Each structure stands twice: as C-alpha cells, then as structure tokens.
Amino acid sequence: MIRLSANLGFLWKDRALPDAIRAAKAAGFDAVECHWPYDIPAEEVRQALEETGLPMLGLNTRRGREGENGLSALPGRESEARAAIDEAFDYGAEIGASAVHVMAGASRGVEGAAQSFQENLAYAADLGGKYGMTVLIEPLNARDAPSYFHQTVEEAAAILETLGRTEVRIMFDCYHQQIMGGDLLRRFERHRDRIGHVQFAAVPSRAEPDEGEVAFDRLLPMLDWPGPIGAEYRPRASTEAGLGWMNAFR
Structure with missing residues (x-):
C-alpha cells in the first residue's frame, strides 16, 4: 500500500x-x-508531531525577496543563503525533520x-551530515518558475554529479517533471539512485x-517508492x- 504525506504548505492553509x-x-x-514554518515556535510543531506520531519529512529554506524563489544559486548572496540554510537545519533538528530542501x-x-549553488550545497551537505538529515534540491518547471536555476530532473542529476556529495538528493515532483518532458516512470527509474523524496499533484x-493527464493511482504503485x-x-x-x-490509493 502506498504511504502518503500531506504537504502542509498547500493543505489546511487556513490552520496554524x-x-x-x-x-x-x-x-x-x-x-x-x-x-x-519559521513563524511558528518549533516547540509547538514538535508537540503536535509527537502527539500524532507523524514524521516531518522536510521543510524549505527561505525564498528571499519577492520573486527570488530561494537564495542558494544567487551570486553575491552567499551570506544570506547560508543563514537561511543554518536556520532550516536548526529548526528542522528541533522538530525532528528528515530533510531540508535548499531552494536555488x-x-x-x-x-x-x-x-554559488555548488558551494552552498556543499555547505548544506556538511550540516546534513552533522544533523543526520538529507539535503534536497527540486527542479521547478519553466511554466510556473521560468527563471528557476534548475528545471528538470536531468539538470538536477548533473548538479549532483558535479557536487559528489551523498547527503544531497533530488526531490522528484511528478507535477513539475510532467510539464518538463513527461515520461515520468522511465525518468524516475533512470535517476532513482539520486532521488530522496517524491511529490505529486494533478497536471496541469x-x-x-x-x-x-497523469493517472497517479496507476503511476505511483509502479514507482515502488519505499517512503x-x-x-x-x-x-x-x-x-x-x-x-x-x-x-484509490488505499
């Protein structure tokens, strides 16, 4: 049976x-x-997680200014990027999160x-090793994020090949990758060894x-993802x- 995670950035946004x-x-x-989650005291989040027994899979580094969508691939903004990475790992460690998504x-x-991205990812990888947490990078599609640094799983895989750090993995979002070329099952299988988390939503x-256009009730079981x-x-x-x-998933 497929296990499902609720992304609370989009679901139940009307609640703390x-x-x-x-x-x-x-x-x-x-x-x-x-x-x-940074406006909410970490202790309150940790208590809710302990009460429910649900694991927190991950959180994002801050987006920066309006329209920036992250800081870690912005030349000249290294100090801000690393402060955001520090903040995410500190907060994540307090709530027992498994991963930090470093936004480019x-x-x-x-x-x-x-x-800049390579250097900031290496910095994040060091923290990931220290905290026992995974670093994630997520390619975002060119329709929703036309200027985002990396947009396909293939680009993300090339970044990791150059970086050479096992602490850093790819967030494979089926929504973004369907828009950026489709062929989801084969592309997922091709890069499976570098993937650290999977997400999905209806396309378009x-x-x-x-x-x-994607039958997720059939696709997701075929991915055979363990988490x-x-x-x-x-x-x-x-x-x-x-x-x-x-x-349909139960």
Whole structure:
C-alpha cells in the first residue's frame, strides 16, 4: 500500500501548522511536510508531531525577496543563503525533520549561479551530515518558475554529479517533471539512485490528483517508492472536501 504525506504548505492553509498536522493525522496521512514554518515556535510543531506520531519529512529554506524563489544559486548572496540554510537545519533538528530542501532561486543563465549553488550545497551537505538529515534540491518547471536555476530532473542529476556529495538528493515532483518532458516512470527509474523524496499533484491544474493527464493511482504503485509520497497540491475548495482521491490509493 502506498504511504502518503500531506504537504502542509498547500493543505489546511487556513490552520496554524500544529493544527494542520493534527488534521492530516485525522485524515489518514502517514507523514507531513511543510514549506516555511519559521513563524511558528518549533516547540509547538514538535508537540503536535509527537502527539500524532507523524514524521516531518522536510521543510524549505527561505525564498528571499519577492520573486527570488530561494537564495542558494544567487551570486553575491552567499551570506544570506547560508543563514537561511543554518536556520532550516536548526529548526528542522528541533522538530525532528528528515530533510531540508535548499531552494536555488531565480538565476537561470546568470553568470556565477552554478558555482554559488555548488558551494552552498556543499555547505548544506556538511550540516546534513552533522544533523543526520538529507539535503534536497527540486527542479521547478519553466511554466510556473521560468527563471528557476534548475528545471528538470536531468539538470538536477548533473548538479549532483558535479557536487559528489551523498547527503544531497533530488526531490522528484511528478507535477513539475510532467510539464518538463513527461515520461515520468522511465525518468524516475533512470535517476532513482539520486532521488530522496517524491511529490505529486494533478497536471496541469496542480489540484487534487483525481483529474488531469497523469493517472497517479496507476503511476505511483509502479514507482515502488519505499517512503511516504508527498501530496503537494492546491485544493479546489476546502482540503477536506477534496480528500476523496485518497480512496484509490488505499
């Protein structure tokens, strides 16, 4: 049976994160993940996780200024990027998170961006080793994030090949990668050894995964992923009203 993680960056956004964690438990999710939890005291989040028994799979580094979508591949912003990485690992360690997603930023084609990202990922990898946490990088599609530094799983794999750090892995979001070339099963299998987490949402709407061009009820079992798979979609109405899709996975 597929295990599912609720991405609380999109689900139950009308609730504070601790209450969203409790709602995810009540709905039958097996894990949770989040985006930017930093306004909520870590102790409150940790208590909700302990109360529900749900693991926190990961959180993101901060996005930076409006439209930047991350800091770690922005040349000249290394001090801010590393402060954001420090913050994410410190917070993640307090709540027992498994991974930190290091957001690259809107720097596609910018001179020096690749070097900045490599150096900041090496810094994050050191912290990952210290805390026993995984570092994730996520390629974002060119439609939603046209200037994002890396947009395909192939680009992300090339980044990791150059970096050479086992602490850093790819977040394979089926929504983004369907837009950026499709052929999800074969591309996933080709890069499986470098993947650290999987997410999904309907394509092209990014709504509940019971619509659109990908039959996730058939695809996800074929991935044979051992961990919980992240439901990172924007509900069409309330989160509860759209949870019927989960029945096909149970």
